[in-house]
Amino acid sequence: MPNAIDVTDLTVAYRDTPVLWDIDLAVPEGVLMAIVGPNGAGKTTLIKAMLGLVDVAAGQTLIYGEPYARQRSLVAYVPQRGSVDWDFPTSVLDVVMMGLYGRLGWVKRPGKKERAAALEALDKVGMQDLADRQISQLSGGQQQRVFLARALVQDAQVYFMDEPFQGVDATTERAIVTLLQELRQAGKTLVVVHHDLQTVPEYFDWVLLLNVRRLAVGPVAEVFTEENLRLTYGGRIPFVQAASVNEP
Amino acid sequence: MLHDLLFDYTLRTVALGAATLGIVSGSLGTYAVLRGQSLLGDAISHAALPGVALAFMLTGSKAPLVLVIGAALAGWIGTLAVMTVVRRSRIPYDAALGMVLSVFFGFGLVLLVSVQRHPTGNQAGLDTFLFGQAAALVASDLVVMATLGVLALGVALLFWKEFKLLAFDDEFGASLGLPMRRLDILLTTLLVIAIVIGLQTVGVVLMSAILVAPAAAARQWTDRLGLMMGIAAFFGALAGAGGAILSATTARLPTGPTIVIFAGVLVVVSLLFAPQRGLVAAWLRARRNRTNLREIGVLEDLYTLALQHPTDPRHPHPVATLETMTAHPESVKAGLASLAERGFAEPIGEAQWSLTDAGFAAAAAIARNTRLEER
Numbered sequence: 001m002p003n004a005i006d007v008t009d010l011t012v013a014y015r016d017t018p019v020l021w022d023i024d025l026a027v028p029e030g031v032l033m034a035i036v037g038p039n040g041a042g043k044t045t046l047i048k049a050m051l052g053l054v055d056v057a058a059g060q061t062l063i064y065g066e067p068y069a070r071q072r073s074l075v076a077y078v079p080q081r082g083s084v085d086w087d088f089p090t091s092v093l094d095v096v097m098m099g100l101y102g103r104l105g106w107v108k109r110p111g112k113k114e115r116a117a118a119l120e121a122l123d124k125v126g127m128q129d130l131a132d133r134q135i136s137q138l139s140g141g142q143q144q145r146v147f148l149a150r151a152l153v154q155d156a157q158v159y160f161m162d163e164p165f166q167g168v169d170a171t172t173e174r175a176i177v178t179l180l181q182e183l184r185q186a187g188k189t190l191v192v193v194h195h196d197l198q199t200v201p202e203y204f205d206w207v208l209l210l211n212v213r214r215l216a217v218g219p220v221a222e223v224f225t226e227e228n229l230r231l232t233y234g235g236r237i238p239f240v241q242a243a244s245v246n247e248p
Numbered sequence: 249m250l251h252d253l254l255f256d257y258t259l260r261t262v263a264l265g266a267a268t269l270g271i272v273s274g275s276l277g278t279y280a281v282l283r284g285q286s287l288l289g290d291a292i293s294h295a296a297l298p299g300v301a302l303a304f305m306l307t308g309s310k311a312p313l314v315l316v317i318g319a320a321l322a323g324w325i326g327t328l329a330v331m332t333v334v335r336r337s338r339i340p341y342d343a344a345l346g347m348v349l350s351v352f353f354g355f356g357l358v359l360l361v362s363v364q365r366h367p368t369g370n371q372a373g374l375d376t377f378l379f380g381q382a383a384a385l386v387a388s389d390l391v392v393m394a395t396l397g398v399l400a401l402g403v404a405l406l407f408w409k410e411f412k413l414l415a416f417d418d419e420f421g422a423s424l425g426l427p428m429r430r431l432d433i434l435l436t437t438l439l440v441i442a443i444v445i446g447l448q449t450v451g452v453v454l455m456s457a458i459l460v461a462p463a464a465a466a467r468q469w470t471d472r473l474g475l476m477m478g479i480a481a482f483f484g485a486l487a488g489a490g491g492a493i494l495s496a497t498t499a500r501l502p503t504g505p506t507i508v509i510f511a512g513v514l515v516v517v518s519l520l521f522a523p524q525r526g527l528v529a530a531w532l533r534a535r536r537n538r539t540n541l542r543e544i545g546v547l548e549d550l551y552t553l554a555l556q557h558p559t560d561p562r563h564p565h566p567v568a569t570l571e572t573m574t575a576h577p578e579s580v581k582a583g584l585a586s587l588a589e590r591g592f593a594e595p596i597g598e599a600q601w602s603l604t605d606a607g608f609a610a611a612a613a614i615a616r617n618t619r620l621e622e623r
Contacts, residue, residue, distance in 0.1 A: 051423045069425070077423040084417045088282060089471045098413055102424030107406055134471040150420075 002065035004029040004158050004189035005050070010059030012042070012049050019045050023059070023214050027191065029157075032184040033206035034194040034220075038233050041211040043193045044080065047160045050191075051077055063158055072102060076156035078147050080163050086135050086143060093118050093131040095146050099153040121149040126175060141172030148176065159183065161192045177203050200224055258383065259496060265385040265393055266492030266507065267485040269446035272397035273455075274462035274484020276404060276442040278477045279435060281463040282415045286456070287342065288327065288436070291349040293443045293455035295326025297356025300377050300447070301363055310373070312389045312448070316396070319444040326352050327436055353452070380451030380504030382492035393445040400441040403434070411435055412473060449492065451504035461511035462487060468522035487511035539586060542576070544614065546583035549573045550593060550603050551611035561608055564596035 007025035011018060020042040027033055035043045048054045050061045052068055063071040076099070096118040097110045104110060110118075122128045125145040130138070138146065144164055151159060164180075165173050180190055180203070194200065200207055200220060207224050209215040209232040216223040216231075280289055296319035303318025304310060326348050333344040360374055376384050404411065413421040414431050422428045439459075446455055462483035466476045491507030520527050549570050557563040567584070571577035584601055587593040592607030603611065 048419075053419050053422055072423075072425045075423070077420060079417065079419055083419065085282075088416050089467065089473045089476050090412070090416065091472075094412075095416070098409075098417070098420065099424075101409055101413055101421070102426065104409075106410070109409060136471065 002062070003027055004031070004064060005191065006062040006065070007050060008059055008062075010046075010049055010061065011057045012045055012054060013057045018057075018212060020049060021213050023210075025208065025214065025217060027189060027206070029189050030184060030187050031206045032180055032190045032192070032204050033208060034192055034200050034204040035208045035210055036194055036197060036200060036232070037210035037215075041232075043210055044162055046210065047077075047162055047191065047193060051075070051160060074157040076151035076154035076159045078151045078159070078161040078164055081140065081143050081147060081166060083162075086138065088135065090135055091131070092122065092127065092133050092135060092138070092146055095135060096121055096149045096153055099150040102154075117153050118149070121153040122146075124152055125149045125179065139169075141168040144168050144172060144176070148179065157188055159188060159190045161190065163193050163195060165194065165196065197229070259493065261385050261387060261390055262382045262492045262496045263489045265390050266382055266449055266488035266503075268390070268393050268397050268488075269442075269449055270458060270462065270484030270486070270488025270507075271481040272393075272400055272484075273442040273446055273459045274466075274480040274482070275401060275477045276438055277459035277461075277463040277484070278466065278473070278480050279411060279415055280439060280459055281467065282473075286460045286464075287345050288330070289439065289443060289456035289459040291330060291345045291352075292323040292327055292440055293447065293452045294349045294356070295329075295352035296320070296323040296440075296444055296447055297353055297377060297452045298322050298359050299325075299356075300374060301356055301359035304363060304374060305359070312392045315377075315448070316392055316444050319447055320440055322352065322356075323440045323444060324437065327440065356452075376451070377447055378451050378453060379502045380447075380449050380454070380507075382449050382503040382507075383496045385449060389448065396441050396445050400438045404438055407431065407434070449488075449503060450507055451502075454504040454508045457508040458484060458487065458511055461508070461515050465511075465515045465518035468518040468525045471524075483511070483514050487514060539582075542579045542583040543586050543590075543592075545574055545576075546570060546580055547587060547592060547603075547607060547611050548614065550587075550601065550607070551615065554603055554608065554611075562602045562604075564600035564602040567599045567601065570601070 003026045005025065005027040007023055010020055010023040010025075012020040023046065035046065037043055045054060049056050049059075050068065052061075061068050063074055068075065093115065097114050099121075100110060100114050100117065104114065119128055119131060122131055125148050127142065127145050127149060130142065135143070135146065144166075148161075148164065151161070164176055168176070180192070183190060184205075192204070194204070201224060204220055206218065207220050208217040209223065209228050211232045211234075216228040277289070280286055299318040299320070299322025300315050301318075302322070303314050307314050329348045330341075330344045333339055333347070334341050339347075360378075363374055373381075373384065410421070410426060410431050413424075413426065414428060414435060418428045418432070421431075443455055443459065446458060450458055463476070463480040465483050466479035469479055470476050487507055487510035491510040492503055494510075495501045495503040495506040518526070521529075523529055550565070552573070553565045553569065554561045554563065567580060570580045570584075574580060584593055584595075587607065588595065591604055592610055593601055594604055596602050
């Protein structure tokens with residue numbers, strides 16, 4: 001059984017500066033993994049590099065043992081909420097159906113089947129009533145739920161999520177965590193860029209500590225230690241009480 | 249006027265041609281506006297000028313198809329130059345646009361002047377490409393414009409969902425495996441077509457306005473992409489035909505600027521009067537909110553005073569008292585007046601006011617809700 005994700009020797013550079021340096025990463029199937037690290041650590045870039053959205057200087061990413069380009073149907077992506085213009089003239093249902101565009105094929109328009117699938121995904125994030133809402137009228141939490149529904153409709157095995165908790169209300173955060181844990185229990189693999197160190201042990205079972213280089217990766221209980229956090233954050237650990245971190 | 253439009257050959261050609269270019273550039277301009285690429289149209293149209301002059305110099309022909317192909321090639325090369333500069337250097341997008349626009353345009357002007365000096369060039373009439381001249385449109389121009397326009401719109405409809413994804417979230421599209429860069433080039437090519445078919449009528453200097461203005465105006469009226477495109481096409485046709493007819497029937501009125509003024513009026517009207525996004529609607533909403541807040545404030549103050557007279561809740565109070573209870577004493581009288589209109593308060597004697605039974609009940613309900621929220 002190959003790993004869900006295998007990254008070897010991944011290096012990304014913007015001009016002369018390495019953003020990611022020689023990353024090796026093996027994520028087994030059925031894991032809910034956080035990527036944590038300081039600002040500019042390359043968390044978003046790592047996800048984009050694994051998805052082939054940025055040019056890599058070296059290295060490769062395998063999804064279930066095959067290059068990503070051949071495994072797209074197994075992968076779903078939730079970009080950062082702020083990466084799009086929410087004043088774009090379109091509806092919630094329309095955005096969710098975009099998750100099906102890859103499968104739909106060229107020129108074909110989404111039909112009844114796609115509508116039904118999108119409504120089902122919206123139901124899972126508690127947004128079915130807002131299907132016809134214009135996206136400019138959504139709150140931050142609702143925007144995030146729409147992006148999650150768009151990924152759910154892809155019906156993937158591996159999910160890459162870029163800060164799904166960024167700027168959402170407490171209710172939405174709980175709802176998203178529950179959803180992520182349900183997906184993991186269904187055998188899916190999830191890789192989530194995360195900012196709040198406090199909640200790492202509560203929400204996730206694996207963690208990748210990243211700061212340009214890979215500093216540690218593995219089960220939270222083993223690698224989410226104060227020593228590793230110090231390595232990652234250069235001595236200053238933000239917002240962490242000793243209690244929430246496993247002593248080495 | 250209508251008779252002329254139907255039976256005067258020149259006027260009919262002019263109106264149809266200008267409407268065609270308005271429809272095509274209005275529709276495709278929707279994507280330029282939504283993708284924040286409005287200035288790209290300006291760069292393309294200016295970059296097209298040397299193409300027009302070169303096409304004439306190389307072929308000696310003024311056939312519309314020849315000039316349009318020359319314009320399209322040059323416009324396209326200009327666009328590629330912008331993209332290459334942005335990708336290969338540290339020069340930012342707007343600087344690259346400005347550079348390509350002015351260098352190509354300058355080159356085009358040099359060529360244009362030397363063509364005019366040429367003995368056969370005097371009748372060339374290429375200078376119409378600067379500010380546009382609808383009166384110069386003939387049937388063969390119309391055929392070229394309509395054919396290219398239908399082609400461009402057809403491709404845009406064919407790749408409807410792909411272009412929508414490109415405009416909304418191109419990285420997500422790339423993650424799905426769609427060739428977003430090639431779609432980008434295709435859409436930009438359509439934009440080039442939309443621009444070159446309008447060059448002779450509107451001119452390179454102002455062509456980008458007819459690309460951007462109808463779409464910007466249309467955005468005010470709807471939140472649906474398809475509808476926005478339809479309205480933009482309609483606005484484009486309206487501005488194009490209106491401006492062209494006016495210019496063709498009035499002496500010394502340049503076509504391009506007249507069309508652009510028409511489009512500008514549409515933008516101003518849309519900005520002001522669109523039902524949801526319009527400034528007037530926003531102002532009315534704000535005023536309604538202010539009135540509501542003012543009413544609620546005065547109602548609560550009257551209620552507070554009434555509670556001090558448990559045996560006589562309708563005991564009247566002077567306006568002056570109410571004015572001491574708020575940070576906005578100047579709004580008390582207006583608030584009382586609108587409360588009276590709703591039947592929540594009534595004047596008693598001179599400058600004295602009291603709650604009605606309905607007003608008392610309403611105030612009590614508000615007070616209850618406030619307490620619930622505070623809990």
